[in-house]
Amino acid sequence: MLGLQDKWVALAYILCIASTLLCVVYGIFAWNKGQTDVSQEDMRWAKEEKKAEKKM
Amino acid sequence: MxxxxxxxxxxxxxxxxxxxxxxxxxxxxxxxxxxxxxxxxxxxxxxxxxxxxxxxxxxxxxxxxxxxxxxxxxxxxxxxxxxxxxxxxxxxxxxxxxxxxxxxxxxxxxxxxxxxxxxxxxxxxxxxxxxxxxxxxxxxxxxxxxxxxxxxxxxxxxxxxxxxxxxxxxxxxxxxxxxxxxxxxxxxxxxxxxxxxxxxxxxxxxxxxxxxxxxxxxxxxxxxxxxxxxxxxxxxxxxxxxxxxxxxxxxxxxxxxxxxxxxxxxxxxxxxxxxxxxxxxxxxxxxxxxxxxxxxxxxxxxxxxxxxxxxxxxxxxxxxxYGAPLNGRVSKVIDEQKSFAVLQITKKDDTGNWVDVEGKMAPVRLTGDSVGAIVSAGQTVPVVQGRSISIIYAQGxxxxxxxxxxxxxxxxxxxxxxxxxxxxxxxxxxxxxxxxxxxxxxxxxxxxxxxxxxxxxxxxxxxxxxxxxxxxxxxxxxxxxxxxxARATAIFFGLCASAFLPAFIGGLFSKRMTKQAAIWSMIVGFAVTSFWLLFVKAQEAGDIGLVQKITGGKTSILAGYPNWPTVDPLVVALPISILVAIIVCLATKPPSKEHIDKCFRRK
Known part of the structure; x- marks a missing residue:
């Protein structure tokens, strides 16, 4: 299949493309899902992270 | 130029x-x-x-x-x-x-x-x-x-x-x-x-x-x-x-x-x-x-x-x-129809005579007529050309x-x-x-x-x-x-998986996962991986050299047991680490509700 000797290698080749398509399709359907507002906790985390970045 | x-x-x-x-x-x-x-x-x-x-x-x-x-x-x-x-x-x-x-x-x-x-x-x-x-x-x-x-x-x-x-x-x-x-x-x-x-x-x-x-x-x-x-x-x-x-x-x-x-x-x-x-x-x-x-x-x-x-x-x-043709004498015919053969690589010496390059063999597809002759085991045999595979051109x-x-x-x-x-x-x-x-x-x-x-x-x-x-x-x-x-990367990725993955997944998805379970799964995952790399996995253990001293020259303590020295530590360490996490988790007191609520609360 696909010029490849072993069906398991052909399957890997196909699944690489299928996994990519899964990612693309998922992204299209979930493009606007999961949005949440930035909370006080998120802001506190981000400010602490900035301090940590400065230490680098 | x-x-x-x-x-x-x-x-x-x-x-x-x-x-x-x-x-x-x-x-x-x-x-x-x-x-x-x-x-x-x-x-x-x-x-x-x-x-x-x-x-x-x-x-x-x-x-x-x-x-x-x-x-x-x-x-x-x-x-x-x-x-x-x-x-x-x-x-x-x-x-x-x-x-x-x-x-x-x-x-x-x-x-x-x-x-x-x-x-x-x-x-x-x-x-x-x-x-x-x-x-x-x-x-x-x-x-x-x-x-x-x-x-x-x-x-x-x-x-x-x-x-x-x-x-x-x-x-x-x-x-x-x-x-x-x-x-x-x-x-x-x-x-x-x-x-x-x-x-x-x-x-x-x-x-x-x-x-x-x-x-x-x-x-x-x-x-x-x-x-x-x-x-x-x-x-x-x-x-x-x-x-x-x-x-x-x-x-x-x-x-x-x-x-x-x-x-x-x-x-x-x-x-x-x-x-x-x-x-x-x-x-x-x-x-x-x-x-x-x-x-x-x-x-x-x-x-x-x-x-x-x-x-x-x-x-x-x-x-x-398209690789550069290699010169050599046919040491073994692999497939006559496809012109596949193993070449003993040869080169011309200072006097212009063809000589064998000691220990250098290459599987090739023969590409044409002979380019010279060489005396091997008392017989004159043709020097031919062939193209090989990537690893030969990369010199191993x-x-x-x-x-x-x-x-x-x-x-x-x-x-x-x-x-x-x-x-x-x-x-x-x-x-x-x-x-x-x-x-x-x-x-x-x-x-x-x-x-x-x-x-x-x-x-x-x-x-x-x-x-x-x-x-x-x-x-x-x-x-x-x-x-x-590939090996160095795999060692680090495998070590992270065995030492951290059960604690990480348990921590993310289970409210029952305990501190002791996480600690022991990490220690055991790390210890088993280290042991395997030091004493069992032949390539790594051989490079480190400790196992040779213990076994008198062998590159793995399981050298006599085929396949074991090639098995990655992950295959052994991760299941053990998961098992330890589950057993210790069941045997220890769950974390406080207050802490779990803090970890898992929704906004």
Whole structure:
């Protein structure tokens, strides 16, 4: 299949493309899902992270 | 000569422009504060392209392109199973299943590093320090794999010694890391991701066109199965488009266990417990940003490892069609119909007579009539020509296969693009590696053990410098070890999986998971992996040398038991670590409801 000797290698080749398509399709359907507002906790985390970045 | 000078000047200009551009973006980032955290502080969303390319460029390094691509040149397209895991596990599962939860829990617990995440989830200073130590000690091994990959290409491209190339490559990347790369400016990462994408796209299109298109090139590779060298065939190599022979209890199954357990599973599963990648999830605004990064990340990874592994394998077809003809006398006919034979390589001596090159054999496709004659075992036999396979042209050095392919098969101008691709791949990964090393020694070890926290900055910097030095020393001394890039990467990924994955997954998804279970699973995962690397896994144990002293010269304590010395530690350590986590979890008191509510609460 696909010029490849072993069906398991052909399957890997196909699944690489299928996994990519899964990612693309998922992204299209979930493009606007999961949005949440930035909370006080998120802001506190981000400010602490900035301090940590400065230490680098 | 003129063309070569032009190329050299062109290369230098391209590198300068690239370094200036990266420096400018870094400076812009520094001035305008454009790290992922800045977006969050400003309450702004990160563009999904920027997020995905930034994550992808951190994930994919010269190790994947040069190291694993070279391994595909040797072992074949069975490595595509790793690409499948890279996309499905490393992108889809990581972003969709782990990303949002990691972000939420990380923010609830105010955790900023992976060890801190685990430490706070389980309310254990020991866990944070232990994870910090493991990262500090072993991350340089992975960094070394990245450095070797880049240095091998520079050495081939500019025909300089590996040592000089390593020095140049280290200086460029260290300058980048020290002057701001550690800040992880997202636009810089994204630019590097974009360069990598362009470079790898050109590489795969050219590779397929050069050897006759997709299906014909696959078929040509399939038809070359007879040219697999005897040593690899004895280990179970059945051709570049076949899986290695599967079974247990005989040396002819060794390759299957190497390809599947070390190369595929070690990295494919270990990605979920990569400290430098996990912290990226915490910097996004919401699950929506993660969702939007999934399609771009999926395509990006396909174009990185998918391309590297395919091109690595197909390089055999290229060299077998267009490689420089090798001279030799036929030592053994493999397939008369296909003109496959094993050549004893010959050369002309000072007097113009053909002589054998001691111990140098090559499987070849014979290409024409004799070019001379040689006296062998009292008989005059013809000296013929033939073209061989990638590993022969790379003189046995797997890390040289991709660099050699690029310099031989691709146009000269592509060498510059590929160099920038590798620089980008290395810089983005190395900066995050050294960031993680610095945070590990500063925040996770020093600050936990030194309650007053004075002097963290100095300790962090010293830690990063030590990390760079260790990585360079490893790159210098271990370069010649077989398939070292893939192995070093797999060791780190496998170690992270065995030591951290049960505690990480348990912490994210189970309210019942206890501190003691996490501690013991980490200790056991780390201990079993270390034991296996020191005493059982023949290649690593052999390199370290301790087992030879104990067993009187053997490279594994299980040397008499076929296949065991090739099994990756992950296969043994991860199940044991999971089992320990479950048993200890059931035997110990659940964490307080108050703490669990804090970890798992919804906004």
């Amino acid at each position: 003129l063309a070569e000078t032009t190329i050299n000047i062109g290369t230098i200009i391209a590198i300068l422009v690239y370094v200036l551009l990266v420096g400018y973006l870094g400076w812009l980032g520094f001035r305008n504060t454009k790290t992922a955290t800045d977006f969050l502080v400003a309450g702004r969303k990160t563009h999904p392209f920027v997020m995905a390319l930034s994550y992808g460029s951190t994930f994919i390094s010269t190790s994947a392109i040069v190291g694993f691509g070279g391994a595909a040149g040797l072992f074949g397209m069975s490595l595509l199973w790793l690409t499948m895991l890279n996309i499905f596990v490393g992108i889809f599962i990581a972003f969709v299943v782990f990303g949002g939860r990691t972000r939420a829990m990380g923010h609830h617990l105010d955790a900023h590093t992976f060890p801190e995440f685990l430490g706070r989830r389980y309310q254990s200073k020991f866990i944070q320090v232990f994870a910090g130590i493991v990262i500090f000690l072993f991350m340089p091994l992975y960094a070394a794999a990245v450095l070797i990959g880049g240095a091998e290409f520079i050495a081939t491209q500019f025909t300089i010694s590996y040592e000089t190339a390593l020095l140049i490559f280290t200086l460029i990347t260290a300058a980048y890391v020290v002057t701001g790369g550690l800040k992880g400016v997202m636009y810089t990462d994204a630019l590097q991701g974009a360069i990598m994408f362009i470079g790898m796209t050109i590489l795969i299109v050219w590779a397929y066109i050069k050897v006759g298109g997709i299906l014909p090139s696959h078929q040509a590779l399939t038809d070359m199965a007879g040219l697999v060298p005897g040593k690899l065939r004895d280990m179970g190599h059945q051709g570049w488009t076949s899986m290695p022979l599967f079974g247990w209890g005989d040396k002819k199954y060794d390759l299957w266990w190497t390809v599947v357990t070390t190369i595929t599973m070690g990295v494919g599963i270990g990605v979920l417990a990569q400290p430098q990648l996990i912290v990226r999830f915490m910097t996004v605004k919401s699950q929506r940003e993660l969702n939007r990064a999934v399609p771009i990340g999926g395509v990006f990874i396909l174009m990185m490892t998918g391309v590297a592994f395919t091109v690595g394998a197909l390089s055999n077809v290229y060299f077998n069609k 050095n797997v890390s040289q296969i991709i660099p050699l392919y690029v310099t031989s098969a691709m146009p000269k101008w592509f060498g510059i693009i590929f160099l920038l691709t590798l620089l980008s791949a290395a810089m983005s990964t190395l900066s995050s590696q050294f960031h993680t090393i610095g945070a590990g020694i500063g925040r996770d070890i020093y600050e936990q053990l030194q309650p007053k926290h004075g002097g963290t900055l100095g300790i962090t910097r010293i830690g990063i410098i030590i990390g760079i030095i260790i990585a360079v020393l490893w790159s210098y001394f271990w370069q010649k070890s077989p398939i070292i890039i």
